[in-house]
Amino acid sequence: MHGLSIVVAQQIFQSVKQVNVSHIIHDLSFGPKYPGIHNSLDGTARILHETSGTFKYFIKVVPTEYRYRTGQVLPTNQFSVTEYFTSVKDHDNSWPAVYFLYDLSPIIVTIKEERQNFTHFLTRLCAVLGGTFAVTGMLDRWMYRLLDFVKSSSHNMVR
Numbered sequence: 001m002h003g004l005s006i007v008v009a010q011q012i013f014q015s016v017k018q019v020n021v022s023h024i025i026h027d028l029s030f031g032p033k034y035p036g037i038h039n040s041l042d043g044t045a046r047i048l049h050e051t052s053g054t055f056k057y058f059i060k061v062v063p064t065e066y067r068y069r070t071g072q073v074l075p076t077n078q079f080s081v082t083e084y085f086t087s088v089k090d091h092d093n094s095w096p097a098v099y100f101l102y103d104l105s106p107i108i109v110t111i112k113e114e115r116q117n118f119t120h121f122l123t124r125l126c127a128v129l130g131g132t133f134a135v136t137g138m139l140d141r142w143m144y145r146l147l148d149f150v151k152s153s154s155h156n157m158v159r
Contacts, residue, residue: 018052019052019095019096020048020052020096021048021052021053021054021055021096021097021098022046022047022048023045023046023055023098024043024044024045024046025041025042025043025044025045026042026043027039027042028041028042029042029077030061030076030077030078030079031064031075031076031077032074032076033076034064034066034074034076034111035066035113037078039078039079040079040080040081041057041081046085051087052087052088052096053085053086053087053088053096054085054086054088054094054095054096054097054098054099055083055084055085055097055098055099056083056084056085056086056099056101057081057082057083057098057099057100057101058081058082058083058084058101058102058103059079059080059081059100059101059102059103060079060080060081060102060103060105061077061078061079061102061103061104061105062077062078062079062080062105062107062108062109063075063077063104063105063107063108063109064076064077064078064108064109064110064111065108065109065110065111066111066113067110067111067112067113068113069113069114069115078109079102
């Protein structure tokens, strides 16, 4: 829309409300994808009904190195986004639009793929088994005390 002169656009459209800037972002990325990445704008749909306005996406792009276990390095980027919407009135001098404003970070993030060793696995397995044993022991003790209480209460009522 910004390729048009505002005067020409106003002659084509009687009102800024007739300009619909509804949009769907199917996929937005700044480089190749790596395992586990989640791009927050993928699948975003912004549909306007009976109004128009300006969407602004402020995107902070962070250079990223993804290091596979094999030693291969994948240079890519990840990003965070803040989104704003302002509705446009007929008497405003602004025009409906969708802006993608981005800023590049000077810091590089490195993500390493690592596998836990077998002793770490055994330690976690023992922790889970020990926790399960402790919880079942507590439940058994509570059930025994509850049943003992119910049994003694019913026994005292019979006398």
